[in-house]
Amino acid sequence: MEESPLHLAKRETQWSLRSRPVWAGLLAAGMILGVAGPFGTDEVLRLLPRLLYWCALTVLFYFVGSFSGTFLHAVLERWRMPHWPSVALAGAGAGTAIFALLVGINIALFSVSWEDRSGLVILGANVIGISMIVTAAIVYIKEAMPTASASQEPKPVEILNRLPFDKRGALYALSVSDHYVEVITANGAELVLMRLGDAIKEVGDTEGLQVHRSHWVAQAAIAAARRDGAKAILTLKDGREIPASRTYVPALKEAGVLPTK
Template identity: 45%
Template sequence: MPDYLKNRLRDAAVILGISALLTFFGVYDQDSPVWVRFLMWVITCTVGVATSEFVVPAIFDRELVGKLVPVQVAVMAALISVPVLASLYLYMGAFGIWMPVHLLPMQYLYVFAMSVVLTVAGYLVAKARTPAAAGQPDPVDARQRFLDRLPVKFRRAELWAVSSEDHYLRVYTNLGEELILMRLADAVRELDGAAGVQVHRSWWVAKDGVSETRRDNGKLVLVLKNGTDVPVSRTYQAAAKDAGLA
């Protein structure tokens, strides 16, 4: 089964499970019929999960990368709570129950608190799924495991770099480039132990993929063997130097 379909089925199972629990415990609404409450939570949880598809990469991979986890969680929950509250407001309105506007700030705080709990739970689950390495990881295995995600012709290629493009990754190799559906944060974890390092919020680079380095207006730039320029952000300069890339 393709990874994309697996992830969507997993999301659906999580949404239905959380919705059932919230309905059972009567969170937020105890007077409406069970099916109304359950449908409400299915819709709001679906909106939350769909929003997180955009917010998670932005918060953890780009805008707030390297910040304290509580800060990342708080910002993520705050952003997700906006469309979730809007969906809740419209859903109740569809049944003729329009929430007074002056109560919306308080309702937002309720939604935010729940979003924080669910975001922390999701973060812990994701972290638990990443097994701690026993000893030093095998760089060949890490690189090959990642290359196995690509079409067959790339399976024995030299991995040069990986860059983030929305929900996709562009993989640079000596045999050309390929797009795959994956987050950069997941790729970096999978490539742990390989001879390379993340040098930018949108780039991971292998040592073997760099042909030269240069300074562009004082900023460090890595040049891949195919001539592609890779920026090195200040956040990752120390890591790039430690990896021998600068």
């Protein structure tokens, strides 16, 4: 079944809800804002209510922004919009949702009338601008992390986190299907909305080879290999056959998958 933008946004939200580092970061940010008391909250709220206010807002805004930003980015990617413009628009959309929520909360809690339209416009511009910057920074960090070289610990197979639990298992292959990547494991296959290049960055320490512009295979998953003229056919442990184009045959020979003669 194809993964819709709504499905992807729900999955990312569920992952964040289960992530201890995410919760630790949000609560730490809320505590810092609560102590600092920005936007005049130090004048209208005492310390404990102010801490609760900012912790609640930080958590609420993160999940609202994450859900709406992920959804919009997936929609824009499906429309084939270039990567970074789609990130910027997704960040602006998330910021708009957060701004509307912020205005509603302040009206409900503090009876703010917002008669000063210019102040409202400035606040909205600040919230949307910050959201765009934060969204771009998060996407950049996520994309850069798989290529970071500092840690000696085994890199996790991050692509598996995008799959339902019943489909997670030893990674066999990645194959392009329209705008999706079919992630093939020992327990089945699932379509994920992303580029093949980005998916390959999430295979962690799994040893594998790109054998076609539309296919990547884990070496441990190859059960057999045979030549097909100038090309090759790889048979996986589940019986699935993956074509290898002429361009990648030398790499398969170098890896010992195909005979050198």
